[in-house]
Amino acid sequence: MDATHPLLEVRNLTKEFHLHLVDGRTITPFAGLSFSVPEGSLCMLAGRSGAGKTTILRCIYRTYLTTAGEIWYDSQKFGRIDLATASEEEILQLREREIGFCSQFLKVLPRVPALDVTAEPLLKCGWSRAEALTEASRWLKRLGIEESRWQASPITFSGGEQQRINIARAFIAAPRLLLLDEPTASLDAYSKSIVLDMISEARAAGVTIVAVSHDMAALRPLADTIFNVPEHASLAAVQES
Known part of the structure; x- marks a missing residue:
């Protein structure tokens, strides 16, 4: 990797949401955000609730499309690529091989065993x-998921157990x-x-991490x-109205 570039560089990022089902207004959680994350470091996104921290993660992962701005990532597969404008095929390949996401909520197909x-x-x-099942069993053991539950669907698990499955899926590859979006939420x-x-x-092994957590x-x-x-003015106005 070119040492002059961070692994991740966010430039002038803006996200707008159009509330079609409310009254058609537009809210802007953030506008013109810029920050960079060096390779192998952990960057925490801080700010009050509603500032758009999770939305930033979703823009990087491309589950949300950006309204404006660039998200430059130094990938092994494609070189330096703007995640905001990359093709769907490129994003899917990066998700499979290079970029992981741990959300607060587990979304899986019914009846698929936790293992x-x-x-x-x-x-x-x-x-x-x-090999994959052997490695998965090691992670489930470490996270305290009882072996008797491994063949059950995570849908039947408690919130804390589902969060541990989410974490295992995020870290395992x-x-x-x-x-990481609230990685310690719902955990004892x-x-x-x-x-x-x-x-x-993971950080010591060179994984670059961007995290959101209320457990600062x-x-x-x-x-x-x-x-x-920073909290954007248009979102503050919506929250106060």
């Missing part, structure tokens, strides 16, 4: 099914760029300590940089 759900990212990376103290260890290990006390010591997301 298979956890192993899926490895299968997409070309692992054999036997060791993506180059990992986006013991599970949270395990996840914090996993974040530290736990994650702040792990962060290399903290980017404060």
Whole structure:
């Protein structure tokens, strides 16, 4: 990688939402945001609730389209690429091989066992099914998911257990760029300590992490940089109205 460029560089990012089902108004959680994340570092996005921190992660992962701005990522597959304008095929390949996302909510197909759900990212990376399931079992053990539950659908799990499955799926394939949205939410103290260890290990292994968390006390010591997301005026007006 060219050392003059960070792994991730966000330039003048703006996102608007049109509330068609309300009264047609437009809200802008953020506008003109710029920040960069060096390779192998952990960047925390800080700011009050509603500032658009999770929306930034979703724009980087491209589950949200940006309204304006650029999101430059130094990929192994395509070189330096703007995630805001990359093709759907390019984004899918990057998600399979290089960019991971851990959301607050687990979305899986019904009746798929937890072990298979956890192993899926490895299968997409070309692992054999036997190897992927073996590795998935190791992660489920570490995160305290009882072996008797591995063949059950995660839909039947508690919120904390589902979050642990989400975390296992995000970490298991060791993506180059990992986006974490409230990774310690819904977790008990013991599970949270395990996840914090996993974040530290991933960072030490060279994974670049962008994280959003209300648990700043736990994650702040792990962060290399903290980017404060300012609250945009148009969103504040909506919240106060």
